[in-house]
Amino acid sequence: MNKAVIAGRIRTVRRQMSKKRIGCLIITKPANVTYVTGFQGDDSWAVIAAGRVYLLTDSRYTEQAEKECPSCRIIDRAGPMAEAVARLAKRVESVRTVTVEESTSLGDFKRLKESVKARLRTASHIIETARSTKDASEIAVIRRAASISTEALEQTLSHIKPGVTESELAGMLDFQIRKLGARNSFETIVAFGPNASRPHHQPGARKLKKKDTVLIDFGARYKGYCSDITRCFAIGGMTALYKKVYDVVEQAQAAAIKAVKAGVKITQVDAVARQVIAESDLPVYGHGTGHGFGIEIHESPFLKADAKGTLEAGQVITIEPGVYMPGKLGVRIEDDILVTDSGRKILTPNCPHSPFLPIAVRDTKGKNKQYVT
Amino acid sequence: MNKAVIAGRIRTVRRQMSKKRIGCLIITKPANVTYVTGFQGDDSWAVIAAGRVYLLTDSRYTEQAEKECPSCRIIDRAGPMAEAVARLAKRVESVRTVTVEESTSLGDFKRLKESVKARLRTASHIIETARSTKDASEIAVIRRAASISTEALEQTLSHIKPGVTESELAGMLDFQIRKLGARNSFETIVAFGPNASRPHHQPGARKLKKKDTVLIDFGARYKGYCSDITRCFAIGGMTALYKKVYDVVEQAQAAAIKAVKAGVKITQVDAVARQVIAESDLPVYGHGTGHGFGIEIHESPFLKADAKGTLEAGQVITIEPGVYMPGKLGVRIEDDILVTDSGRKILTPNCPHSPFLPIAVRDTKGKNKQYVT
Numbered sequence: 117m118n119k120a121v122i123a124g125r126i127r128t129v130r131r132q133m134s135k136k137r138i139g140c141l142i143i144t145k146p147a148n149v150t151y152v153t154g155f156q157g158d159d160s161w162a163v164i165a166a167g168r169v170y171l172l173t174d175s176r177y178t179e180q181a182e183k184e185c186p187s188c189r190i191i192d193r194a195g196p197m198a199e200a201v202a203r204l205a206k207r208v209e210s211v212r213t214v215t216v217e218e219s220t221s222l223g224d225f226k227r228l229k230e231s232v233k234a235r236l237r238t239a240s241h242i243i244e245t246a247r248s249t250k251d252a253s254e255i256a257v258i259r260r261a262a263s264i265s266t267e268a269l270e271q272t273l274s275h276i277k278p279g280v281t282e283s284e285l286a287g288m289l290d291f292q293i294r295k296l297g298a299r300n301s302f303e304t305i306v307a308f309g310p311n312a313s314r315p316h317h318q319p320g321a322r323k324l325k326k327k328d329t330v331l332i333d334f335g336a337r338y339k340g341y342c343s344d345i346t347r348c349f350a351i352g353g354m355t356a357l358y359k360k361v362y363d364v365v366e367q368a369q370a371a372a373i374k375a376v377k378a379g380v381k382i383t384q385v386d387a388v389a390r391q392v393i394a395e396s397d398l399p400v401y402g403h404g405t406g407h408g409f410g411i412e413i414h415e416s417p418f419l420k421a422d423a424k425g426t427l428e429a430g431q432v433i434t435i436e437p438g439v440y441m442p443g444k445l446g447v448r449i450e451d452d453i454l455v456t457d458s459g460r461k462i463l464t465p466n467c468p469h470s471p472f473l474p475i476a477v478r479d480t481k482g483k484n485k486q487y488v489t
Numbered sequence: 490m491n492k493a494v495i496a497g498r499i500r501t502v503r504r505q506m507s508k509k510r511i512g513c514l515i516i517t518k519p520a521n522v523t524y525v526t527g528f529q530g531d532d533s534w535a536v537i538a539a540g541r542v543y544l545l546t547d548s549r550y551t552e553q554a555e556k557e558c559p560s561c562r563i564i565d566r567a568g569p570m571a572e573a574v575a576r577l578a579k580r581v582e583s584v585r586t587v588t589v590e591e592s593t594s595l596g597d598f599k600r601l602k603e604s605v606k607a608r609l610r611t612a613s614h615i616i617e618t619a620r621s622t623k624d625a626s627e628i629a630v631i632r633r634a635a636s637i638s639t640e641a642l643e644q645t646l647s648h649i650k651p652g653v654t655e656s657e658l659a660g661m662l663d664f665q666i667r668k669l670g671a672r673n674s675f676e677t678i679v680a681f682g683p684n685a686s687r688p689h690h691q692p693g694a695r696k697l698k699k700k701d702t703v704l705i706d707f708g709a710r711y712k713g714y715c716s717d718i719t720r721c722f723a724i725g726g727m728t729a730l731y732k733k734v735y736d737v738v739e740q741a742q743a744a745a746i747k748a749v750k751a752g753v754k755i756t757q758v759d760a761v762a763r764q765v766i767a768e769s770d771l772p773v774y775g776h777g778t779g780h781g782f783g784i785e786i787h788e789s790p791f792l793k794a795d796a797k798g799t800l801e802a803g804q805v806i807t808i809e810p811g812v813y814m815p816g817k818l819g820v821r822i823e824d825d826i827l828v829t830d831s832g833r834k835i836l837t838p839n840c841p842h843s844p845f846l847p848i849a850v851r852d853t854k855g856k857n858k859q860y861v862t
Contacts, residue, residue, distance in 0.1 A: 157689055175775025176688040179815050194775070195795070222598055222611050223591035238595050287667025294660025297694055303672065315549040316530055321670055402548025402567070422568070442552050 117154025121253055122187045125152055126169060128246045133164065138215045138239060140165045140208065142201060142228075145219040147411040148243035153185045156340055161197060162188070165208045172200045198227035205234050215239045241416075248408055248416040249430035254341060255454060258410065258432055259463055261298065261338035262452050265345050266467040268292035268336060276349065276473055278326045282306040282319035285332075293336045301335030301342035302413045312348070312446030315403055315438065327352040331446055335413065342409045344434050345464055346450035349473045358447070361398060361439045362471045365447045368392035368437040372405055376453055376460040378429040385427070386419045389437040398439045401448075406434040409452075431455040432463070490527025494626055495560045498525055499542060501619045506537065511588045511612060513538045513581065515574060515601075518592040520784040521616035526558045529713055534570060535561070538581045545573045571600035578607050588612045614789075621781055621789040622803035627714060628827060631783065631805055632836055634671065634711035635825050638718050639840040641665035641709060649722065649846055651699045655679040655692035658705075666709045674708030674715035675786045685721070685819030688776060688811065700725040704819055708786065715782045717807050718837055719823035722846045731820070734771060734812045735844045738820045741765035741810040745778055749826055749833040751802040758800070759792045762810040771812045774821075779807040782825075804828040805836070 129152060133141055143149050143162040153162050153171050157180055160173035171188040173181050181190045193200035205211045211234050216225060218240035229236055250258065271292040275285060286304040293300060307317040308324050312331035324330065333346040350358055372389035386405040393400050406419040408431055417423065417431060427433075433455065438448030452463040502525060506514055516522050516535040526535050526544050530553055533546035544561040546554050554563045566573035578584045584607050589598060591613035602609055623631065644665040648658060659677040666673060680690040681697055685704035697703065706719040723731055745762035759778040766773050779792040781804055790796065790804060800806075806828065811821030825836040 156691065179687045180689065216595070218596035218599070219594050221592050221594055222589070223613055225595055226591070226611075238599075240596055281670075283667050283670055287664040290667070291660040291664045294656050294663070294692075297654075297656055299676065299691075314552045316553065318529065318672075319667075402565075 117184060117186075118253065119187050121251070122152070122154055124251070125246060126164065126187075129164060129243060132242045132246065133215075136239060136242070138213075138237075138242075140205070140211045140214050140234075141239070141242065142214060142216045142220075143243060144217050144224065145243070147247070147415070148217065148219075150340060150411050151243055151247050153188050155181055155185050155188075157181070157184075161201070163201065163204060165204075165211065170204060172197060172204070196227065196231075198224070198231040201228060202231035202233070205232050213237055217243070244416050247410055249428050250410060250432055251430070254410060255430070255432065257339045257341045258343060258452070261301070261336050261341050261343035262345070262463040263466075264293065264296045264298045264336040264338055265334065265343045266464060268296055268298075269332070269334070269345070269347065269467060271295075273468070273473060276324065276330060276351065278324050278328070278351070280324050282308055282311070282322050285324075285330075286319040286334075289332065289334055293334075296336065298336035298338040301337045301344060301409075305331070305333040307331045307446065310443050310445060312448075313440045313442045313444065314446070315401075315440065315448065324351065329354075329358060329445060331448060333448065333450065340411060342411070342413045343452055343464070344409055344413060344436075344450060345452065345467055346436055346438075346448045347468060348447045348449065348471060350471045351473060354471060358445055359471070360396075361441075361445060361447045364393055364396040364398055365437055365439055365449050369435055369449045369451070372435045372437065373451070373453060373460060373462070376427060376433070376435070376455055378427055378455055378457045380427050382417055382419055382423040382425060382427060383421060385435075386421055386423065389435070390421075393437060393439060399441065401438045401440060403438070406436050406450075406453075408433050427455045429455055429457045490557060490559075491626065492560050494624070495525070495527055495558075497624070498619060499537065499560075502537060502616060505615045505619065506588075509612060509615070511586075511610075511615075513578070513584045513587050513607075514612070514615065515587060515589045515593075516616060517590050517597065518616070520620070520788070521590065521592075523713060523784050524616055524620050526561050528554055528558050528561075530554070530557075534574070536574065536577060538577075538584065543577060545570060545577070569600065569604075571597070571604040574601060575604035575606070578605050586610055590616070617789050620783055622801050623783060623805055624803070627783060628803070628805065630712045630714045631716060631825070634674070634709050634714050634716035635718070635836040636839075637666065637669045637671045637709040637711055638707065638716045639837060641669055641671075642705070642707070642718070642720065642840060644668075646841070646846060649697065649703060649724065651697050651701070651724070653697050655681055655684070655695050658697075658703075659692040659707075662705065662707055666707075669709065671709035671711040674710045674717060674782075678704070678706040680704045680819065683816050683818060685821075686813045686815045686817065687819070688774075688813065688821065697724065702727075702731060702818060704821065706821065706823065713784060715784070715786045716825055716837070717782055717786060717809075717823060718825065718840055719809055719811075719821045720841060721820045721822065721844060723844045724846060727844060731818055732844070733769075734814075734818060734820045737766055737769040737771055738810055738812055738822050742808055742822045742824070745808045745810065746824070746826060746833060746835070749800060749806070749808070749828055751800055751828055751830045753800050755790055755792055755796040755798055755800060756794060758808075759794055759796065762808070763794075766810060766812060772814065774811045774813060776811070779809055779823075779826075781806050800828045802828055802830045
């Protein structure tokens with residue numbers, strides 16, 4: 117990870133720490149550790165102390181850490197994490213109070229209490245708040261993650277044929293993501309027919325029928341950053357109900373996207389989408405209208421009815437209203453949006469956006485894809 | 490999930506609870522929630538109270554929960570989890586003390602404290618201990634997960650050719666796992682050449698050379714249960730160093746597997762493998778010699794130098810010693826082992842176990858595979 121980028125993040129975090137009178141912060145949440153160090157592995161903690169940032173890791177990760185974290189002092193712990201923290205706290209003389217992230221487990225906190233001589237306090241959302249607005253380098257990587265997702269879906273469309281199973285189709289999409297040099301942001305959801313009424317359906321052995329519907333919720337993770345897209349298609353024609361639902365969800369999404377702008381209340385964007393669905397006498401979805409994403413697939417801000425605050429420029433969010441009718445159907449449409457001062461930029465503009473299965477047609481240069489429905 | 494299986498698990502857990510004088514247990518760790526309810530989703534907690542087991546979930550999961558948890562009372566929470574727990578604790582009249590798993594976050598515990606009127610206590614390892622030894626139905630599913638892994642690797646072997654990237658090869662293996670109706674236990678590791686010296690290397694754009702080595706660490710998750718296999722291959726011949734290392738790791742693994750038996754000290758199995766490597770003057774690995782697995786890819790018991798206790802019949806573990814020489818090579822060999830009273834059963838007996846890339850040859854019935862090196 118670029119030293120200047122990490123240095124900028126640490127400065128922001130230190131400002132927050134000094135406001136909250138935190139001298140030494142122990143970061144235990146993996147995504148937060150990645151943010152302040154660049155480290156992409158697991159089972160490691162970061163410590164921000166007076167003059168330095170430490171990464172406490174173990175031998176499985178030391179070689180990787182040396183490569184990924186040029187700004188950190190890397191500590192190869194052999195024993196328990198709590199003891200490594202205690203030794204470090206002892207070495208850093210000025211440390212009288214150690215602050216631990218609230219996402220730390222009760223068990224880890226108990227072990228820290230037993231080992232560390234300093235006073236222990238807790239704090240929340242220090243790194244999460246910094247992570248919520250993205251800098252230029254993060255936005256560039258998220259854009260690439262979004263375009264890889266789009267390309268992977270396009271490559272998979274020709275495999276959406278009667279007979280394919282949910283599990284196979286998910287596997288094909290995942291393979292395209294890998295081929296494009298990325299990984300999954302989360303486990304791909306492929307749901308045929310009424311299975312789509314479960315928003316988090318796990319792909320199974322159900323085969324696609326001649327007249328059927330498909331919901332695909334997926335994302336590529338590129339250089340540690342996520343993207344998140346949902347698309348729905350109808351195969352071999354559409355029932356009147358499916359068409360109605362699709363149109364309403366599309367309108368709800370468009371209305372919410374139009375409402376996105378720095379300074380707008382988060383609850384307002386959430387309400388706009390729900391209202392379109394409620395006015396059409398369709399069941400209003402129980403999940404949020406969207407969520408921030410970045411290193412984690414779900415991170416601040418969360419677009420829910422009880423959300424606080426306003427959208428900020430540099431936040432990257434999904435807008436994903438849906439309609440779920442158990443036993444009948446499920447439709448969700450999800451795009452990735454960058455919040456700007458003047459409004460928004462859609463990061464997934466070229467991703468097929470029609471309930472009819474599109475056929476990608478490329479011109480001779482492989483650019484300017486067109487969609488024939 | 491089978492009602493009788495869940496009932497058996499709840500009986501075991503209740504016995505532990507009554508020993509520790511726990512009347513009401515809040516289970517927050519996803520794998521533990523799955524174990525006591527059968528629920529496979531996320532963001533949900535289980536509560537074991539006097540006469541009943543509750544699943545606190547939200548609208549994204551209610552339909553799934555009705556299907557997966559016939560033994561539970563399902564509560565569809567709209568607001569925060571802590572408030573849902575508070576309402577439940579109020580309803581269950583006898584509850585004066587509520588016990589929370591130690592894996593719960595400090596933040597969640599704080600919110601519970603604010604909402605719940607009852608006294609809060611913590612407890613650890615109640616469900617984890619029960620999960621450590623597997624019943625017949627779990628072993629059957631793990632066996633299938635292991636055989637799917639083996640089959641997926643066999644199907645992928647013909648793609649191990651110069652020019653393929655780590656990322657593509659990982660994608661091909663994952664696709665085979667999907668085709669066999671399973672998912673990944675964890676993100677597949679494919680490491681070419683010296684990349685294998687990082688035990689948790691992430692597959693990248695490196696292409697396989699004509700003379701090269703491959704490490705693949707992967708596993709299929711079937712019906713919620715994991716498997717975990719590592720294999721190493723040398724392409725186009727082997728250096729003397731690689732051959733020496735491979736042989737020593739293979740001997741270390743064989744010695745440790747031979748030591749596995751119910752009643753044997755865990756540290757002894759760990760030591761046996763390390764000793765073989767130390768005696769060959771090769772660097773001894775920093776990770777554990779193995780770990781239990783089941784619903785989680787890493788669970789009790791952990792085969793480490795500071796482990797306590799003995800192996801028990803019904804535990805399912807990996808044995809996976811390795812040798813890592815940064816800039817040069819990495820070799821790890823990992824199989825899945827069921828601990829029995831008389832010794833052990835290898836659950837991955839047919840998985841190619843040679844540094845030479847095997848070619849699967851099937852007889853006309855598609856059975857009795859042979860390996861030609």
